[in-house]
Amino acid sequence: MAQQGTPPRRLTRRAEDDQHGPDGERRARRAVRPAGSQRPGWEQGAFESYDTDADLPSWAGPSDYQGRSGGPRRRPDPYQGGYAGDALRVDDTDGGSATAVPDSPAAPRPTRRQGRAAAARLRKSRRRVYRWCGVAVVLCVVGAVIALVATSGTPKPPPYVTTLQHGEFTSVPSACTSVNAAVLAQYLPGSGRTTTNQLSESTQSECSFTIDAKPVFRLLEVTTTAYQPFAAASGDGSASDNARDNLADSKAALADPGKKSPLSPAQITSVPGLGQQAFSAYQQENASGLVSDIVTVVVLERNVLVTVELSAQRSAGFSPTPAATLQAGATAAARDVLAKVLAQPTA
Secondary structure, X not given: OOOOOOOOOOOOOOHHHHOEOOOOOEOOOOOOOOOOOOOOOOOOOOOOOOOOOOOOOOOOOOOXXXXXXXXXXXXXXXXXXXXXXXXXXXXXXXXXXXXXXXXXXXXXOOOHHHHHHHHHHHHHHHHHHHHHHHHHHHHHHHHHHHHHHHHOOOOOOOOOOOOOOOOXXXXXXXXXXXXXXXXXXXXXXXXXXXXXXXXXXXXXXXEEEEEEEOOEEEEEXXXXXXXXXXXXXXXXXOHHHHHHHHHHHHHHHHHXXXXXXXXXXXXXXXXXXXXXXXXXXXXXXXXXXEEEEEEEEEEEEOOEEEEEEEEEEOOOOOOOOOHHHHHHHHHHHHHHHHHHHHOOOEO
């Protein structure tokens, strides 16, 4: 909006109006027009006369309508090529008509192209606001749904077991004291038998018994392991599932020891009536010219595996031992160890 210019000159009496004629009367500022006559360029009744008696009051300012020929007219629109000047100058020489004097040019009206660009920017800004508002609403809805699901209903158990289940063993017996002395004397006869405690923990124990007296060389190895829950195990990952998986792994390793192994592939047979599941495997070993026969018995009972291996060397001056004798000795030792396991505490 244009600033207000210099106020227009007020219509005042001229100095010569105050002069008196010879007859002592004040001369009028303008000659009296005959009745019915009109000033040229003015409509009848429009601004018939000027107030010559007093100055305009101090509060009077420029009007939006400017006096000119043809009646009152609104001040020029600054956006239509006019001027923003507010001052009016009175020209007393042409019969008192008032003309507008421009002070300064007004700001140009924005072009139509600029208006379209501004409208396009406004539309883009609005679309961004709507888009982010939509994203915020979606996030709020998703969060509310998640919170509702998480806080409602009975919480589901984890997908796998993390603790020992009822009836599973918390520990295993010592392997060195689990085999009866009578079994040891029968299948490892002679003097000079030695016992070696290889590992003794609450959940795992290993022990070996050796007789090395020609013509007999035999080795009895006993291992007991109480498995714990394992997420990668089959089923629900319980300790029993973990032990069952290790039973299968042991059988696979015996059946296929590898091409470079000194052990031959095992001949596997099941052993009924021993624990929940049991099998035996017969192999021959040839290591640096020393030949031995080996029988392994593996027993599964809940989360515990019992592994008994009885081997006999039949080279370098030692007599061979029948496979049936080795089978019977390993099975007898496994049965003794299983009886000790069943006496252990459970969860």
